[in-house]
Structures are given as C-alpha cells and as structure tokens.
Amino acid sequence: MATLVTASGCSAFGSDEPADLQVYSARHYGAEEVFAQFTEDTGITVDFLAGDDAELLQRIRAEGEESPADVYMTVDAGNLWAAADQGVLAAVDSPVLDEAVPKQYRDSQDRWFGLVMRARTVIYNPDNVDPSELDTEDTYAGLADPTWDGRLCMRGTTGVYTASLVASLIDLHGREKALEIVEGWVANDVRIESNDVLLIDAVDAGTCDVALVNHYYLARELEERPDLDVELMWASQDGAGTHVNVSGAGVVESSDNPEDAQALMEWLATDGQDDLVAGNQEFPVNADVPAEDIASGFGDFDPMPIDAEAYGSLNAEAIDLLAEAGYQ
Structure with missing residues (x-):
C-alpha cells in the first residue's frame, strides 16, 4: 500500500x-x-x-x-x-x-x-567453506552443484531481487539452461529466508554455508556486528561478472x-x-x-552488464520459471 x-x-x-x-x-x-x-x-x-x-x-x-x-x-x-x-x-x-x-x-x-x-553476490561461512569452491566461471550456476546440497540459503520469490537475478540468467544462458540452474538450487534443498539479514544470520550461525545477498546488507551488518563469521566473495569473476542492479x-x-x-x-x-x-x-x-568504507573494503569487482530491457521484459518469464522449478 x-x-x-x-x-x-x-x-x-x-x-x-x-x-x-x-x-x-x-x-x-x-x-x-x-x-x-x-x-x-x-x-x-x-x-x-x-x-x-x-x-x-x-x-x-x-x-x-x-x-x-x-x-x-x-x-x-x-x-x-x-x-x-x-x-x-x-x-x-x-x-x-x-x-x-x-x-x-x-x-x-x-x-x-x-x-x-547494488551487487547480489555470494557470502559464505569461512569455517565451513573454502572460497576456492566458489571460484567458478559462473558462481550462480555453480550453486546448483550437488556439493551444496543442504548448505544453501536464498531469498524467496516475493521480492524483486530473485526475479531480476533469474531474468539476467535467462538473458545470459537462455531459458532451458536457466531452468536447469534453478532446478539445481531446488534439488539442493535450498533454504528460503524472507530477507537478506536473515540470510546473513543463517550463514553466521552455520545453518547455511553459502547464500546470495545484496552486498550492502552485509556491509551494514558488519558495521553493527564486526565479529560476524561471514565473508563476501564477488561472483562469476572469471565469467559474466557479478549480478548488479x-x-x-x-x-x-x-x-x-x-x-x-x-x-x-x-x-x-x-x-x-x-x-x-x-x-x-x-x-x-x-x-x-x-563508496563508504565497508563497501569499498570488499574490493573491486567486474559487474555483469546491466540489461534493463532484459530485467523488465523477462520478469514475468523469470517468475514463471521459478514456479516451474518449484522454487518458493
């Protein structure tokens, strides 16, 4: 309202x-x-x-x-x-x-x-994850690998962040491959949280080993809670780059x-x-x-080019794809 x-x-x-x-x-x-x-x-x-x-x-x-x-x-x-x-x-x-x-x-x-x-990228618990496990050409697709079964947390479909990310994957890979990626997330028993702060808390507690969040949520939390057991990694740096909006x-x-x-x-x-x-x-x-100190402290990264037309025109298809894959 x-x-x-x-x-x-x-x-x-x-x-x-x-x-x-x-x-x-x-x-x-x-x-x-x-x-x-x-x-x-x-x-x-x-x-x-x-x-x-x-x-x-x-x-x-x-x-x-x-x-x-x-x-x-x-x-x-x-x-x-x-x-x-x-x-x-x-x-x-x-x-x-x-x-x-x-x-x-x-x-x-x-x-x-x-x-x-903003950048939507990977965070992980350093006690449970070697960052080399995430250092793949397409980090988002890599999270569909069975190695992340039971270890993955993500945001639900109600906000714009997930739909825009999936729209970018459709634009990048085509619908068939994007569906395969999302089905892989679902097969890995992805845990859905209603907001990014809960995702950060889950990784800090070890409930999840990895999650996708907007970078600024982690920066804000680190400003208040510098002892969080959470690290950030820029996704897909050997490929298309980190998803940004x-x-x-x-x-x-x-x-x-x-x-x-x-x-x-x-x-x-x-x-x-x-x-x-x-x-x-x-x-x-x-x-x-x-940028502010904590955000700039995450270091430089290569962003995925923003295609506003793809984010907009493929939004409905992204939502349909998420439903087809059984993503909540």
Whole structure:
C-alpha cells in the first residue's frame, strides 16, 4: 500500500500549499533525509509517496495526465525500463546527468538514470567453506552443484531481487539452461529466508554455508556486528561478472514541473550522491563519489552488464520459471 510521506515540513497532496515536487518512490533508505537535504540546498520542497515499484507505476498510469507525480524513483532497472517502455517517463536533456551517470547505468534515450548500484553476490561461512569452491566461471550456476546440497540459503520469490537475478540468467544462458540452474538450487534443498539479514544470520550461525545477498546488507551488518563469521566473495569473476542492479529515477511525462524534477535528479547524481548512499553502503554511480568504507573494503569487482530491457521484459518469464522449478 502506498504511503504519503512529507519531507522538509511540506504539506500533503491536495492541500492549499503543495510542495514544489511530488516524488513516487519505491526507495525507502533514508529518503526523507535525502529530500530534506535537497530542499535545504536548493529551496525546492518535496513530498513523496512511498510504495512498491510496480504498484507506483500502475498508479501513475491510472492517474494519467492528472497524476501529481513529477518523479518516479525505483529500486530496479527492470521497472525503470517498464516505465519508459509504457510512455510514463520523459526524455531529459541534461549534460549534468550525461557526465555524472555512466552510459551503462542510464537509458539510451535518456528517460531514466541510475543513481546508486547494488551487487547480489555470494557470502559464505569461512569455517565451513573454502572460497576456492566458489571460484567458478559462473558462481550462480555453480550453486546448483550437488556439493551444496543442504548448505544453501536464498531469498524467496516475493521480492524483486530473485526475479531480476533469474531474468539476467535467462538473458545470459537462455531459458532451458536457466531452468536447469534453478532446478539445481531446488534439488539442493535450498533454504528460503524472507530477507537478506536473515540470510546473513543463517550463514553466521552455520545453518547455511553459502547464500546470495545484496552486498550492502552485509556491509551494514558488519558495521553493527564486526565479529560476524561471514565473508563476501564477488561472483562469476572469471565469467559474466557479478549480478548488479540500480536504483534510479525518471521525470514523469505528465509532470507540471519538469524543470525542478530534472534539478532533483541532477542533484541526486552529483551533490546529493553522498547523502543518497550515507549509511546504507550502496555504490554511487558517479565515479567521482567514493563508496563508504565497508563497501569499498570488499574490493573491486567486474559487474555483469546491466540489461534493463532484459530485467523488465523477462520478469514475468523469470517468475514463471521459478514456479516451474518449484522454487518458493
């Protein structure tokens, strides 16, 4: 369910004194503080509506030209692609964004721009796993090997992370091979947890030897619990690279204030990058902005190229494949 949140002391939708910008945001990591800092820096006020990526996109489409939304912000490149493909987002002509956001993290027609990046990779318990066991050309496929029977933990199908990963595997290997990989996970009696923190706890306790998590969850936990018996390894470094995704945003086509909407996106990609990643350990897309200490301490890695169209167009097929394989 979508929830209205007011940043910087602004008024809510429909009031006599609306904010300058209305942001529909699926991003919840300190969003209110980020928008408040933007207002302090620029004087542009912001209200934001928090909700699920797909739910917010559907809401904008249902509202049509009367939508109050100026900016659509999501945590998945596939949803950004879908919004652009459905005509929800406007092309933006911005030398600032062109310079700040590398081409691989933005739409080819400049309708959306990635702002921060996350990697979904392997963690393991060093008491039970020799990292050489995971050092394969395709680490994700390698987890289907019977050697991991009863030793594997993963996230369920309800969140975007698993579907996007499987969509990338379909794009990389084709459906038949991707199905074989997921069936191998299931055959290994994969233990499903509802969130990444529970996955980290399971590996720390030795309940599972290996798991797939977004890197920043481990970084956050290590900040609070540096004695965790958990190590991170970048997946598939001898092959296609580690699966990555972006949180990003676009200006809504029907926006009444596209200039300020563009200003927000430019700020988020430049002066606001530090605020955007502060405390959450994601990777900034702007190469001039350093990652936070723990995340950068994981070391450099080769990412799998992001194919937003594949993540978006193959999402339904990925969900069907997971169901066919018996993945919960």
